Amino acid sequence: MLGSEWMSRLASNDPKDEVMESMTGTVGLPESRPQEKARPDSAGGTEPLLKLRGVSKHFGAVQALYMVDLDLPAGQVTALCGDNGAGKSVLTKCIAGIHPPETGEMHWEGRLVHIRTPRDAAHLGIETVYQDLALADNLDIVQNMFLGRERLSGGVFLNEDDMERAAATTLASLKVTTVRSIRQPVATLSGGQRQAVAVAKAVMWNSKLVILDEPTAALGVAQTKMVQDLVRRLKDHGLAVMIISHNLNDVFAVADRIAVLYLGRMVAQDSISAFDRQNVVDYMTTGESSRSASGRRA
């Protein structure tokens, strides 16, 4: 965690003090922060694993995100919804360290962090499964799961036996049992199996937050079901999951909370019980909904 302390020392002097909340576990931070009374959040009063406050990002003249707040509690699935161009991908990339936000704060386990590179995100325990899955087709399942983090013996040689055992354990804990051999090339897997391998790869590293980008796009019914089960298992393991999806069937099947982006603003964020399909669509398409009084504006 040396990296993140170094980062917090460089913490920007953010003007948006009104969104700053009390931070627990900030011992050792060089700056003192104004302490405010913690705002009760939708995660049931406990500090969410990742908390975004006032995050903004623009590309040239395009304001991709404007003052976005987002809570991602542990052990829950948060669905991030929004129409095309609403800023879902940009927000994901802010969290994943690919496009660090210009303003705003991110709190990880109550501690102020700055995620500037994908490596920073990985150090914290944030793993992203992109829509294209980022698997090398010519490598087998074990090789893909350990790609870039191979276990070595003697500093140079691959420790295949160790990696194979660990990969088998992870796949078994996620109940991914349909693959015929853990040593088959990823090119020979079905779409759902590939998604499962990508998710297993993400959860292997003691990750605490897994972001899934359109995990069921282009999957058949049975495979969608398999991925939904997988997401539930991640949640049962105590991980925070953020799932980005166009598919409201998916969202209502697995999500505990819903956050809706509209033109770069977070227009609604609450537990799933506050939504139905119709008002989610309303929020996605118009940014507001007259149908629901319980959807908290953020």
Place this chain on the structure above:
Amino acid sequence: MTDSQAASDPTLAVTAAAAELPPELEAQSLGQYFRAWLVRVRSGDAGVLPVVAALVLVLVAFSFLNPRFLIPYNLVNLFEQSAVFIVLAMAEGFVLLLGEIDLSVGYVAAIGGAVAAILVQPAYNCPWWLAVGAALGLCAAIGALQGTIITQLRLPSFVVTLAGYLSWYGLLLLFLGNSGQAPLNSDRIDGQVFIHGIVGSSSDPTMTWIGLVVVVVIFGAVLWLRDSGRRRSGLVAPPVGLTVLKILLIALAGFAVVYICNMDRSFSANPVVGMPWVIPLVIVVLLMWTVLLEQTWYGRHVYAVGGNPEAARRAGISVSRVRIIAFTLCSLTAGLGGILYASWLGAMTTNINGGQYVLYAVAAAVIGGTSLFGGRGRALHGLLGGLVIGAINNGMFMLGFQLQWQLIATGLVLLAAVTIDALSRRSATSGVLTHA
């Protein structure tokens, strides 16, 4: 980039077809293995089978057409001639695995041969290790330079190495000066004797047999311990019969080569026997590069970058570093190929056809089974492909065909290999269509 499209388009990721699984993954016995393997051969993915079959076909065909093709003299000669193709193909393999190409290997090899040959001329009289070391070092530096330009300026490797092709040819002419050659035929200068002797001298027959036994025992023990260890701990491992079969095949191939080398191959009263040193040297290079590519983190990253550069980048792999090292290793190995060329010729001259050698290097790697599209290939493919090209050249020469026909025949074989490569790729990405 069809590869990244295939990776990013989930609709291309189709349900696994039974035929595509490597047979050793599921087979419990040798019989099951062969049945699974036959299925895979029929589906167009047979590993090294096509090139081994091609090699046998070429050898049988030429031996029917010319009975002198299979005499010990010619077979040893064939090994010696093929060594340059083999080493250059293994060099090219590094960059082909990345989906890149290096057109400069022919003249980088020439630079390597020239530097080694010049340093053992009377004017310098360096010891052999200094001459060889300097040659390999310069070639590695050339590779690092080309790799750095390609990755840092983001230029296509095709163009950068084409520029290298011209520049290194010019440098070769500069190095060799007006005489245009550096002979290696003095028997008074130790360095020249050594370099010429790599191809030109042979090991003692008895020592060769002992060496073979040692190599086969070590190889067999390593393979057996690894496979049986994996079987015991319940990891994916080939059936016992396959492990035994592999060891037997290695022993058999080694026996055949040593037996041929130890037959008298002279046309005079003085017998010429023993294995030319180039053969163990090529095998050492093959082992080194096989271990590097298949057992180390670097090799794994090479395959990953070749298969899906974006996935490799997101996995935290420094793609530029992998590329630069690959181009360096490519040129380093090419330099060794150039030294073998000089040794075989007994001199280094400006007459070397670097353009043709680079095409043979690419052809040999692809004929051996390395994909032009990156991500698939082994050092062994260079050995097998190099032997095929060497056999075609040698056999057609023995039949009295002129160079033009050798070129046409090699070209047709290359075309066939590339076609097989492209077709097997297509069936891998549209498995349902071909296996339905």
